[in-house]
Amino acid sequence: MKEKIHVPPIKIQGIKTKLVPLIKDNIIMDKEMLWVEPFMGSGVVGFNIRPQQAIFADTNPHIINFYNNIKQKNIDSYIVRNFLESEGDKLEKGDDEYYYEVRERFNKNHSSLDFLFLNRSCFNGMIRFNKNYKFNVPYGHKPQRFSKAYITKIVNQVKYVEQMLCISDWNFICQSFDNTINSIQEERAFIYCDPPYIGRNVDYYDSWSEDEETKLKKMLISNNNYFMLSTWDHNKYRKNEYVDTLWGFCKKINKEHFYYVGANENNRNSIVEALLINY
Numbered sequence: 685m686k687e688k689i690h691v692p693p694i695k696i697q698g699i700k701t702k703l704v705p706l707i708k709d710n711i712i713m714d715k716e717m718l719w720v721e722p723f724m725g726s727g728v729v730g731f732n733i734r735p736q737q738a739i740f741a742d743t744n745p746h747i748i749n750f751y752n753n754i755k756q757k758n759i760d761s762y763i764v765r766n767f768l769e770s771e772g773d774k775l776e777k778g779d780d781e782y783y784y785e786v787r788e789r790f791n792k793n794h795s796s797l798d799f800l801f802l803n804r805s806c807f808n809g810m811i812r813f814n815k816n817y818k819f820n821v822p823y824g825h826k827p828q829r830f831s832k833a834y835i836t837k838i839v840n841q842v843k844y845v846e847q848m849l850c851i852s853d854w855n856f857i858c859q860s861f862d863n864t865i866n867s868i869q870e871e872r873a874f875i876y877c878d879p880p881y882i883g884r885n886v887d888y889y890d891s892w893s894e895d896e897e898t899k900l901k902k903m904l905i906s907n908n909n910y911f912m913l914s915t916w917d918h919n920k921y922r923k924n925e926y927v928d929t930l931w932g933f934c935k936k937i938n939k940e941h942f943y944y945v946g947a948n949e950n951n952r953n954s955i956v957e958a959l960l961i962n963y
């Protein structure tokens with residue numbers, strides 16, 4: 685029987701839900717090891733690996749705050765249900781106008797509940813900010829955006845994280861990948877990296893360039909733990925040259941993948957993914 689993949693409450697373009705089984709089959713992990721995910725995004729990979737100890741990090745403070753609020757019990761599935769029911773009603777009445785009111789409110793107050801609301805009602809579940817770090821994804825029109833069934837689905841996604849936090853030692857830290865990797869020098873760790881894809885449009889929270897990719901490689905090599913890096917290998921138009929140049933020393937596992945989330949047409953085409961490993 686196929687194992688259930690738990691989808692997290694916060695979505696992001698480039699989410700690896702479909703690649704979780706392949707990633708799971710190819711990692712080297714035991715109960716004593718620390719799982720380190722310097723580019724957590726939605727967190728779907730680590731959340732399904734279910735490590736006993738983990739560091740989930742990202743430079744997007746809203747993702748990190750959301751999970752820290754669950755961890756600190758400022759937010760729970762009950763609060764999420766009430767919030768989405770009442771905000772969903774207002775959205776039903778106010779339509780676009782209400783969505784943009786919440787977006788403006790979020791850009792001033794940075795509430796985690798508003799972040800969840802926007803993430804689950806915006807266009808294609810994107811996370812995108814402008815140069816001034818203002819969330820700028822438009823409304824994703826849909827009748828009955830927050831239907832009962834949709835709210836229950838989100839609530840169950842929050843419940844899964846709550847349950848995992850009761851039985852595991854997971855830490856959520858807002859920091860750049862270099863600080864995350866630097867902080868794990870002593871332990872036995874497995875580092876799973878899924879940075880923005882080099883050479884493709886990147887629209888997350890921070891930009892990504894060759895300098896960063898090179899720095900990431902150097903840090904992973906000097907860290908001396910097992911690592912796996914997700915990147916793109918090729919599509920029908922072009923090839924990711926960095927796979928052979930920068931990452932040529934790694935073993936490569938390929939899989940064709942189709943991205944559903946994302947406004948950009950590039951993200952919707954089929955792409956051959958590469959999992960690069962150092963073992």
Ligand SMILES: C[S@@+](CC[C@H](N)C(=O)[O-])C[C@H]1O[C@@H](n2cnc3c(N)ncnc32)[C@H](O)[C@@H]1O
Nearest residue numbers: 698699700723725726742743860861878880888
């Ligand atoms: C491809 S997404 C990760 C997707 C994730 N694996 C998933 O399945 O949902 C890349 C993430 O890297 C984060 N990011 C970008 N630059 C970063 C940096 N310098 N350090 C840490 N995180 C960064 C972005 O905010 C984004 O969440």
